[in-house]
Structure formats: structure tokens, C-alpha cells
Amino acid sequence: MWEVLQHAGWVTTLATSRGLYGLVSVVHYSTVFFGVGTIVLLDLRILGVADRDQHLSLLAEQLRPWTWMGFASAVFSGFLLFATEAGDFAAATPFRVKMLIIVLAVISALCIEWSVPKWDRAPVMPVTARLVALISIMLWLGAILVSVEIPALTGLG
């Protein structure tokens, strides 16, 4: 199935055009940095390290549209980059690990989004909140680590 995608006409065009491939890469890098940055910022606020003067729910409300727009663009551009070597990526263990980590990280981000109003009303930040925020940071650090290891380990990308 992934081999079929890899050999589709539009994918070959993307893979062989340095300009197009470069453009998609620029979108992917920019939106990943932006999306991860804004998620981690909220995590750091929950941990009490960043932007402590700001109400948690206000900050969450401010970051929400940016985070998810960034994330959606990162997934879309990432899928296009994946398509150019789909068969090889899908078979590579580090790439599968990356996808797993990202799914877990997104689940933690959604948990945080849902719980923010509750946590903001608590007199002190609940331990659960701090724990989830810490896990979220670790997962994103892991996602970036496995991303830089994919070319190093498999020669892909």
C-alpha cells in the first residue's frame, strides 16, 4: 500500500523537485518548531516554570489555535515528506517509534487541554497536572530525538 503511494505521479513530482521538496520541508520544520514550542510552553506553565503571572486557562486559550494550526500543518507536510519514501519509512522501526511517540504526545496534549479549566480552579496545581505536563515534555523531547535519529540510523529523509 505504501509502495503504491510512493510511486504515485504527484509523489514522484514532489520527490524529484528540489524546490517543491524544499518548500514542504520548510513548512514542516517551521510548523513543528512552532507547534512543539507552544505545547511545551503550556506544559512549563503548568509546572510553574514559565509565565507564572498569567492565568493558566488564559494562556491555554491564547496558545490553542496556534498550537493546533501548527500541528495540523506539521502533520500535512510531514505526510507529504513521508510519501516520497513511504515504503521505506513504513518499514523502518525508528519511524514507527516516532509515530507511536507522537500519538502518545498528542493524547497527553488533549488530556491537558480538557483538564485546564479544572486545574486552573484548584488552589495549587494538582500533582496529576504536573505529572502529565512532565510526561508531555518528555514525549516531545523524545519525538525530536527519534526524528534526528531516523536519518542517522536508516539513511532515510
Add this chain to the structure above:
Amino acid sequence: MYDVVLACCRWLENTPWGATVRGSSWMYPIALWLHFVGLSMWLGTSLAVDLRLMGVGARRQTAAELSNGFFACNWIGFGVAFLGGFLLLSAEATTYVANTGFRLKLAVLTPLAMIWHLVVQRKIRLWTQTEQTSAIGKWAGLIELSLWISVVTASVGFLLTNAVIHA
């Protein structure tokens, strides 16, 4: 002039850290990881302020409030990105400076974007004194956003044309 730059690059490559990153199979990805982790914090916080200045995704906080709240994360992110980038450069400095994309990134676009970032951080209070961001503020945000995207573009151009392959 270029001789001096090349001499500095040779010196960097021969430093203990330059030789270590180049000679090890795992140090290079770790330096790249540091660079990317720092960039996530740096660009996450910087671009958020730029978008807020432009009025994209505006909520109840002003751009100045965001810039103020993100200040520490912003500069810690820069420090980490700089450290990672410095290690990467030290490993392959002479190869890197031969690349047009890299020269453009390091000598022109990054300094420009940095200077503009400092201007924005200093003047942002002035631009957001009223409920509405001033027209200058909106343009300033758009310019900083464009400058950082041009830095990413030059970096990607460099990555796609770089002769060094790390496997």
C-alpha cells in the same frame, strides 16, 4: 577576509569538542537534537508574539503581555539552539562555510532576524499601548515572522545541498 574565516573554521574543527562531535556516531544527532529543542522554544515563543502582533489568533492577551511572559523561555531557547548549532558547526566548519545556503543563513539572515527580534522586544510596549496593536507593530510582526521563515528556508537549502552525510 575569507582566509580569516577559513582559518577560524579550521581552528573550530580542531577543537576538542569539534573533533569529538565529528568522530562520534551519536554526538552529531545529539547536537542536532539540542539545536532543534532550542529552536522549538525560540521559534515557538518568538513566532507566537509575531502572530499576536499581526492579530492572527488574537485572544485576551496583548502582544506585549505575551512577549513579557515568554521572555525567559525565549532566551533559554536561544541559548540551547545556539549551543547545539555551535557544536554542529564545530564538527564540519570548513564544509559548512563552503555552502551558499549556510553562508546566507549565518552571515545575513540570522543576524538580521536577531536584530529585528531585539527591536521588537524593546518596542513592543510602545506598539500595544492601546487595545489595538499599532500599524507599525503589525508590520514589525510580519517582518520578524518572514525573517525567521527565510532563516529556516536557507537552512533547508543548506541541508538539501550539504555534501556531508552522517550515517
